[in-house]
Amino acid sequence: MQVPPTAASAESSPTPPPPPPAAIVYEGKSGKNPLEEADFRKMCARLPSVLGDTTRMAWAVDRRGVVLLLACQMLTGTAAAVVLGFTAQAMTHLLGVGTVSERLHGALPALTVVTAAAAIGRVSGALAAYADGRITPRLVTEADVALVSAVCHVEAAAHDTDGFADRQEAAEVGVTRTTYMVRDAQRFMSALIRMIAAAGVITALHWVLLPLLLLAVLPAGAGAVLSARVDYETHYANVGDRNVRGMMRWWATSSRNGDEVRANGMTGYLTYWYRALSERIDRRTLTAAPRMLRITLTTSAVGGLFLLLTWAALAWLASTGRVGLAVAATAVVGVQTALAALSQVVLHGAALFHTSLYLADMRSFLDTAAEQAPKRGRLTIPERVDEIRLDEAAYRYPGKEEPAVAGVSLTLRRGEIVAVVGENGSGKSTLTKLITGILLADKGRVLWDGTDLADADPEAVWKRTALVPQNFACWPLRARENITLGQPRTFDDGPVWAAVDAVGMREAVEKLPRQLDTLLARELFGGAELSGGQWQRLACARALYRRTPLLILDEPTSQMDPRGEHQIFLEIKRIAAERMTIVVTHQLENTRLADRIVVMQHGRIIEQGGYDDLVNAGGLFAELVALTQDR
Numbered sequence: 096m097q098v099p100p101t102a103a104s105a106e107s108s109p110t111p112p113p114p115p116p117a118a119i120v121y122e123g124k125s126g127k128n129p130l131e132e133a134d135f136r137k138m139c140a141r142l143p144s145v146l147g148d149t150t151r152m153a154w155a156v157d158r159r160g161v162v163l164l165l166a167c168q169m170l171t172g173t174a175a176a177v178v179l180g181f182t183a184q185a186m187t188h189l190l191g192v193g194t195v196s197e198r199l200h201g202a203l204p205a206l207t208v209v210t211a212a213a214a215i216g217r218v219s220g221a222l223a224a225y226a227d228g229r230i231t232p233r234l235v236t237e238a239d240v241a242l243v244s245a246v247c248h249v250e251a252a253a254h255d256t257d258g259f260a261d262r263q264e265a266a267e268v269g270v271t272r273t274t275y276m277v278r279d280a281q282r283f284m285s286a287l288i289r290m291i292a293a294a295g296v297i298t299a300l301h302w303v304l305l306p307l308l309l310l311a312v313l314p315a316g317a318g319a320v321l322s323a324r325v326d327y328e329t330h331y332a333n334v335g336d337r338n339v340r341g342m343m344r345w346w347a348t349s350s351r352n353g354d355e356v357r358a359n360g361m362t363g364y365l366t367y368w369y370r371a372l373s374e375r376i377d378r379r380t381l382t383a384a385p386r387m388l389r390i391t392l393t394t395s396a397v398g399g400l401f402l403l404l405t406w407a408a409l410a411w412l413a414s415t416g417r418v419g420l421a422v423a424a425t426a427v428v429g430v431q432t433a434l435a436a437l438s439q440v441v442l443h444g445a446a447l448f449h450t451s452l453y454l455a456d457m458r459s460f461l462d463t464a465a466e467q468a469p470k471r472g473r474l475t476i477p478e479r480v481d482e483i484r485l486d487e488a489a490y491r492y493p494g495k496e497e498p499a500v501a502g503v504s505l506t507l508r509r510g511e512i513v514a515v516v517g518e519n520g521s522g523k524s525t526l527t528k529l530i531t532g533i534l535l536a537d538k539g540r541v542l543w544d545g546t547d548l549a550d551a552d553p554e555a556v557w558k559r560t561a562l563v564p565q566n567f568a569c570w571p572l573r574a575r576e577n578i579t580l581g582q583p584r585t586f587d588d589g590p591v592w593a594a595v596d597a598v599g600m601r602e603a604v605e606k607l608p609r610q611l612d613t614l615l616a617r618e619l620f621g622g623a624e625l626s627g628g629q630w631q632r633l634a635c636a637r638a639l640y641r642r643t644p645l646l647i648l649d650e651p652t653s654q655m656d657p658r659g660e661h662q663i664f665l666e667i668k669r670i671a672a673e674r675m676t677i678v679v680t681h682q683l684e685n686t687r688l689a690d691r692i693v694v695m696q697h698g699r700i701i702e703q704g705g706y707d708d709l710v711n712a713g714g715l716f717a718e719l720v721a722l723t724q725d726r
């Protein structure tokens with residue numbers, strides 16, 4: 096394996112050092128950290144809504160679990176209050192007057208209650224953890240499925256908008272954080288209840304203890320929230336890099352790209368790249384560590400000072416006789432309990448707040464995705480379509496100066512085969528996306544038997560389309576689902592085998608270990624793999640199986656042998672009468688089968704006609720044909 100030269104060796108090397116990963120800087124709306132303007136008060140004010148949201152989401156997945164959780168929390172809190180209250184009573188007896196046995200006897204009823212309440216507290220705590228265990232997995236699944244579904248449902252154009260993938264990555268983190276949501280909320284709530292109970296008891300003993308106690312814990316609270324903020328800032332700064340690292344990880348380690356990686360000697364560069372990017376992420380994370388340390392040290396010092404004051408105040412109250420010894424002893428227990436509960440409130444409150452930041456990313460992404468879901472009309476498309484008409488249709492990708500399709504007028508009729516040709520980037524694939532309504536024209540219209548695609552339900556349109564895209568998917572599904580895409584037409588496999596035959600794949604499928612039931616993923620146990628051309632044949636079978644009024648094949652035979660290609664084009668001709676067929680191709684010989692050839696350049700149609708007419712016309716088509724013959 097060739098390792099890229101280091102900076103030192105690069106100096107003596109005649110080749111330049113490998114370039115570091117590109118820096119990705121996002122600007123604009125989605126590049127703004129939502130925390131930049133948030134302050135401590137706003138953060139605290141956010142907790143009730145986070146609790147409300149958590150409850151609502153949990154309620155939607157498991158009502159009984161939520162009821163159990165809430166009941167357990169009330170019980171835990173009450174038990175804590177009872178323990179503290181009766182400890183105070185027991186103290187009064189134990190530190191009161193009389194013999195040891197008389198004092199113990201007097202304290203016994205209170206001690207019994209303390210024991211029972213403590214036991215109830217433990218049991219309800221365990222039940223609360225059980226309820227959390229019931230709710231959380233389903234909550235995570237719901238959030239995960241909501242995210243996958245939202246991404247699958249957005250307009251295709253949404254993927255081209257600035258920062259979409261990064262916001263999706265941030266939302267993915269939100270989904271994983273859902274795991275902690277209920278746990279954090281539950282711990283926060285039970286600490287809060289314990290704290291209120293303890294604070295009540297302390298205030299009853301002497302009011303001055305309460306403000307001192309609060310002052311002792313608040314700095315720790317501020318510290319925890321500030322640390323959460325620093326942590327989130329780091330996370331936010333790393334979103335872009337993590338996103339591209341995740342993509343590269345898949346590309347570099349997937350066996351699909353393994354041959355290219357190895358034979359092109361890319362392993363060294365890819366691992367260098369991966370390490371370099373990971374180190375950049377680490378550097379940002381490490382920069383945050385000293386800030387975190389400063390925050391923790393400062394807030395702990397201030398908190399410790401106030402705690403000292405609390406104990407001093409208690410000593411002063413007891414030594415000056417302002418409170419009795421029994422009360423002072425109870426106060427010690429109360430202060431300890433309240434302090435522990437307050438620290439927990441602060442800790443879990445900060446954790447909850449922290450989690451809420453990630454969840455907010457998830458929610459905001461889901462909201463954005465909902466806004467970017469198709470908002471077109473509800474018109475349906477009948478089973479039979481006779482004509483598709485493009486009326487000065489144009490489309491410009493976001494962030495591009497020039498339109499990819501710059502005003503195309505074209506009419507396709509049932510029974511017709513139209514070949515679309517043109518040089519790379521001339522707008523052929525974009526045109527097919529406009530015809531199928533994957534993209535909606537910015538200007539002009541696309542009409543299916545008079546129905547404007549902007550007014551039609553996209554699902555209704557896509558029920559009538561079949562597409563073999565240039566970059567087709569090799570689904571890790573069984574061979575059967577790779578053809579039907581999970582939409583069987585009959586209970587038997589007749590139509591599936593018909594599609595297999597149409598692309599000449601019967602022999603190959605019959606040789607698979609479990610024929611149509613074979614999992615087509617070498618990476619999975621029991622899975623099998625097809626060759627590149629066989630996968631492409633399967634992608635064609637998938638489109639042919641659908642039997643729709645519109646069939647679009649974008650470079651359908653680029654990986655096929657002549658026999659496969661011949662077979663596909665025979666099939667296209669055989670079924671052409673019942674549909675409109677569009678074939679995008681650079682194999683100009685294949686355009687001979689078309690009724691009409693459309694030549695595109697810079698997003699416009701510059702020539703149209705039959706093969707011989709266009710060759711004789713001496714235009715771009717003739718030039719391209721001549722180039723194919725110049726060997």
Ligand SMILES: Nc1ncnc2c1ncn2[C@@H]1O[C@H](COP(=O)(O)OP(=O)(O)OP(=O)(O)O)[C@@H](O)[C@H]1O
Pocket residue numbers: 255492493495499517518519520521522523524525526565
């Ligand atoms: N998702 C996208 N975002 C931005 N620009 C795009 C996108 N897809 C395509 N383009 C641009 O639109 C123009 C037309 O692309 P299109 O894929 O339609 O060309 P094509 O004729 O199909 O090319 P090819 O023969 O290489 O497949 C090109 O300039 C391309 O860079």
